[in-house]
Amino acid sequence: MSIQPIGPVAGPLRITGPAEVGGTAAPSGTAEVFGNLLTQGVDTLQQTQANADSLAVKAATGDLQDAHDYMAASTEAALATQMTVAIRDKAVAAFTEIMRMQA
Structure with a gap:
C-alpha cells in the first residue's frame, strides 16, 4: 500500500480584492482602487445630504411624523461633511509635503 499525494499544495493566501467593483471589472492599480473609494465616499455623502434635505422639507411642510428622524439625518450629514x-x-497636506521632498 503506497501513499498517493492529494494534489499540489497552495502557497500563502493572497488577497487580490473583489472581482467586481460597481458592476465592472476590478481595477488593476492602487490609484484606481483609491479613486473608486473616494468616489464611493462622495456618493455616500451626497445621498446622506439628500436624505437630510428631504427630511428638512418634510419638517417644514408638516409632513414629518418624528422630528428625531430629521435631527439624526441632519447630524449625520453634518458629520459626514466634516469628515x-x-x-x-x-x-x-500630504500632497504638499510630497512636493516639498527633494528628489
Missing part, C-alpha cells in the same frame, strides 16, 4: 473636509485637508 470629508478633514480627509480632503489631510490629502492636500
Whole structure:
C-alpha cells in the first residue's frame, strides 16, 4: 500500500480584492482602487445630504411624523461633511509635503 499525494499544495493566501467593483471589472492599480473609494465616499455623502434635505422639507411642510428622524439625518450629514473636509485637508497636506521632498 503506497501513499498517493492529494494534489499540489497552495502557497500563502493572497488577497487580490473583489472581482467586481460597481458592476465592472476590478481595477488593476492602487490609484484606481483609491479613486473608486473616494468616489464611493462622495456618493455616500451626497445621498446622506439628500436624505437630510428631504427630511428638512418634510419638517417644514408638516409632513414629518418624528422630528428625531430629521435631527439624526441632519447630524449625520453634518458629520459626514466634516469628515470629508478633514480627509480632503489631510490629502492636500500630504500632497504638499510630497512636493516639498527633494528628489
